[in-house]
Amino acid sequence: MLLSVRDLRMYYRTKMGYVKAVDGINFDLDQGESLGIVGESGCGKTSISMTILRLLPDNAEFKTGSVLFDTGNGPVDLVKLPESEMRKYRWRGISMIFQAAMNSLNPVYRVGDQIIEAIQNHFPDMPLDKAREKVAELFTLVGLDPSRMDQYPHQYSGGMKQRAVIAMALACDPKVIIADEPTTALDVIVQDRILKEIRKIQKKLNMAMIYISHDIAVIAEVSDKIAVMYAGKFVELADAVTVFKRPMHPYTYGLMHAFPSTVGEKTELVTIPGEPPNLLNPPKGCRFAPRCPKADSVCLDVDPKYREVEKNHFVACHHPVQPKEVVRFYAD
């Protein structure tokens, strides 16, 4: 296993108490595999990646858990490493494509130089011409003209900036790449190209990928397996087709039926009543229970265990949706 996350918990300290953003996350990731994490804003999906990479703000408190990363000579637990050691794995082992690429390039440096800087940080012995060659290679890989490496970010379009950021993330040949909503600000046609590019490169380089998005249609296109996140926890994890065709958690079921599509029959869309809970004081039992049509007194009282209900299909629910069952949500 390339990456093994166990019982990961990270809370944000606030004046009013702890915000339980990442609350007991478990998953495994193999080489060449792509995991999509889908969830709504504020459910903690970005916090997971920040916890794994240990890029947390001052008010974040790491609670428990382990992140076992296979370095090639046996696994290391990233959470236990001193910062100086951790630095070796960031970018080289696990790298990240950030949200809002437009803002993650420095406007006063040439795009190529910014990538060279990243490379030379990790490979100080690499001579400049070698590094430039590497950047040219990366540009070709992500579909940018290498002659553009001496231009400034403002000379790039939105899609090109996004490609440059992807090139930067690939600069040190990482084993795992975390993509956090890399296409959210882009128009569909550009998004389509970037999605295909990311997927192609990921397969070609046989990298593992964690793709984070709120858009289940995008997740459907780039993931081998999908984790559905709700209020700081994974509620369901399985291979992509299973999650879409046989969702077992009522929340997943609701999401799948709430999402409009341009193809197929125009079906009635489901409205999930209520709102996601405040993670400051999440409800006692199942966090979805107050919105769940299947919830009973047990759900309101006992937090369901995240368990493997069938092979490679994990669900955290007391009353999983059965095949062919129709769940009715009552909103309004």
Added chain:
Amino acid sequence: MQTNDVVLRIENLRKLFPAERKIFGKVKLFVHAVDDITFEIRRKESLALVGESGCGKTTTGRVLVGLEEPTSGRIVVEQEDVTPLLYEDESAAKRYVRETYVKRFSSMSDQQLKSLTGIDAVYAQRFLDLGKNEAKFVDEMLQNRRERVWQMRRRIQMIFQDPYESLNPRMTIFDIVAEPLNIHGVGNLKEREELVAKMLFDVGLTPPETFMFRFPHELSGGQRQRVAIARALILNPSFVVADEPTSMLDVSIRTGVMKLMMRLAEEHQMSYLYITHDLAVARYMSNDIAVMYLGKIVERGPTEEVLKNPLHPYTQALLAAVPIPDPEMKRGEPNIKGSVPRPINPPPRCRFFDRCPYAVKFCEDNDHPPLKEVAPKHFVACYVVAGEAS
């Protein structure tokens, strides 16, 4: 078709923005944000205006509610030409009336004037009734302009994209929703309270008393957008411009707001211009759809028809690029080259020429193609589709 059922009709609307700053001399470069578009919306129906960022869809909406002045074109709301009301400056309004009506009418015979149709017929009749007196006609068109501007603003309202920025954080929900009533002097305090309570109930913020005296920051995104909807509908408009009202909302909340908007349209006999980049949302929120590219409408028709049978190469590419929420479904490859150029003084040829996989010389030699009805109610602006170029 121009029946009484048409709530809004836009004819040849244009909006140009200067693309350079000059202290001396005339500005020669313009961004053609909206370039000669025509459409109409019937009562209780809604039109989705879709396209990528920068295609001019938001500018169209802003012109309609009076946030931008049109460069040229005519906007008719419920059988009244409201264009003179959209110009801040009275002389600009006067110029509009002279250009649109007086010049044309005075060169026509009585016979010709009587044979005009639609909104033109209404004004031609007035022109005749006034004994073809040009000055009187202009005066009448601009009569009570201030008052009519107010009336128009009651009839057309807008819902903005970001419910976190469109509500004043220092006002209570009651004050926000009641503000249009105050501005237009509707009812006394007690009546306003009743109206607001009823409106909040209608948008699903129940019980209203618990929401009225809270502040926007105490509400979630979905609830705030409901407040924005309540504020837009409190004056009972006949027409609402909704600019991406659900794009900031999470999926589980979004459907509720979408359904609410559809229900209110029915109950309040109201129409929407629904501006969105999301074709899947447009499918659920509109009867008709108009696809914009670089300031032009390239395809227009009944929503299901356009989505099932897109004819313009741009619509086809746009649809092929939309991710499908089904991992087993494989979609096609969008057949499109390059990226969106800036519409600054575009050359006189099809706007989509540079990116079109089917473009031929004819498309380059002729000006942008007009919309042509190629199937019932299905209009496409493409020489190749229309069979005029080979």
